[in-house]
Amino acid sequence: MAAEQGLSLVDLDANGVDVQFRADVLRGLGEVQKAIPARWFYDEVGSQLFEDITGQPEYYPTRAETEILQSRSSEFRELIGPGRAVVEFGSGSSVKTPLLLGSIAPAAYVPLDISGDFLRAAAADLAEKFPGLPVHPVEADFMRQVQLPEAVADQPKLGFFPGSTIGNMVARTAVDLLRTMRATLGEGSQLLIGMDLIKDPDVLEAAYDDAAGVTAAFNLNLAERINRELGGTIPISALRHVARWNDDFARIEMHLEAVRSIAFEVSGRRFEMAEGETIHTENSHKFSRRSSNTLLLAGGWTPRHRWFDSAERFSLILADATVPRSAP
Ligand code: AVJ
DSSP: OTTGGGOOSSOBOTTSOBHHHHHHHHHHHTSSSEEOOGGGGOSHHHHHHHHHHTTSTTOOHHHHHHHHHHHOHHHHHHHHOSSOEEEEESOOOTTHHHHHHHHHOOSEEEEEESOHHHHHHHHHHHHHHSTTSOBOOEEOOTTSOOOOOGGGTTSOEEEEEOTTGGGGSOHHHHHHHHHHHHHHHOTTOEEEEEEEBOOOHHHHHHHTSOTTSHHHHHHHHHHHHHHHHSOOOOOGGGEEEEEEEETTTTEEEEEEEESSOEEEEETTEEEEEOTTOEEEEEEEEOBOHHHHHHHHHHTTEEEEEEEEOTTSOEEEEEEEEOOOOOOO
8 A cells, every 4th residue: 555665644535535534533522531642733823833832831741851961971981881772653753863962873764754844854854963863764564663774773773752642542552652662663673752640630730731821722723634634514613622630541631522512524524522521632741750650661661760840740761672482
């Protein structure tokens, strides 16, 4: 299918509609609790809005993680060592990746991303900042095992998965991804992964409902994207952004809530929402030291070192690929 021959991984129909987007939206709006996978936030508008979120005073994760990367350079160098191929899951953010690469003297940098455009931009940016560093971008869906370039086959790997993006997945999907990463990276690999921490629900809810309304715009853009790309007639002004802490699952949930009863069409199909009914658009799980250990171990990774920002809001964990052995 589309994944072959270096073609785009995005499957478009004859009208240019993203087939997977339409399938996910139609299925999700048909569920009892309406839900749409969070990955569909990130069209061009949504990606820009996320960048804007990271600059909001209430949204601490990006600043906290960047602080760790800035302040622990010598510890990274010591615990990771030189000569590794850094494999980043999702193409590099402008700030975090150079901080890591500058700390550890890597042998190569391999950004993986499903979007060829983001990938090429990130690769060009990094190649310019690190002139001697071989950069091998791979257009791939990292939720599946990826065949890494031949050039890095014999180099030990460091997986890099910042941002607490793992928190967007429910435990079962997160474990699948961690195991897939292990298969992609191989024996002897390490993983440096960002995981946001459980804290006061008021702080968390504010981080996902900033006063300037940028997160609200980010959430509502999903409904706008449905209208733009799938011939939707969702009345945007009848939807309200909601961010709420779910203590049982230790996660922030984002929803779009109907402020009155509405009916609309998407791709010719009709849907209704009662007043107060929601579309669940994102989970952002938060972790304790124990729950992060449990998740990593279940995914085949042994946590070796953990760093926190000075306010202890966010953690960056270095783990290595566990060699399975029998108990005890
Ligand atoms: C990019 C997935 C880490 O969950 O904090 C930010 C996305 N959503 N504000 C997060 C997001 C709302 C973000 N991640």
